[in-house]
Amino acid sequence: MILEKENKMGKNNNTANKDPLINMLNAATKNDLIELVNELIKNDISMRRMCIDNLKEKVDVSPSVNGSAESSAALTLWYEIEPELSELDEYGGGDYSTEDDL
Secondary structure (H helix, E strand, O other): OHHHHHHHHHHHHOOOOOOHHHHHHHHOOHHHHHHHHHHHHHHOHHHHHHHHHHHHHHOOOOHHHHHHHHHHHHHHHHHHHHHHHHHHHHHOOOOHHHHHHO
């Protein structure tokens, strides 16, 4: 959110972007960005799903790749909620907030 606000402010004021991360991302090669995303998704499965969901809206790929992406996103979502579902099952229920989140 903060980065988005800073980016919008920078664009509106026609000033150079002062966010070093944005500047580094702009200077990175495609391979550098792929390596970065791979590193991020290794450590956070929800980040993988967010990447898939975001890219589905922005890139055109073959129907088979799109289908694989859909399956991967669904499986990732399952891996995100499965531990909490198991805990709820083990204890016969949970807090309403946990049930609502799931």
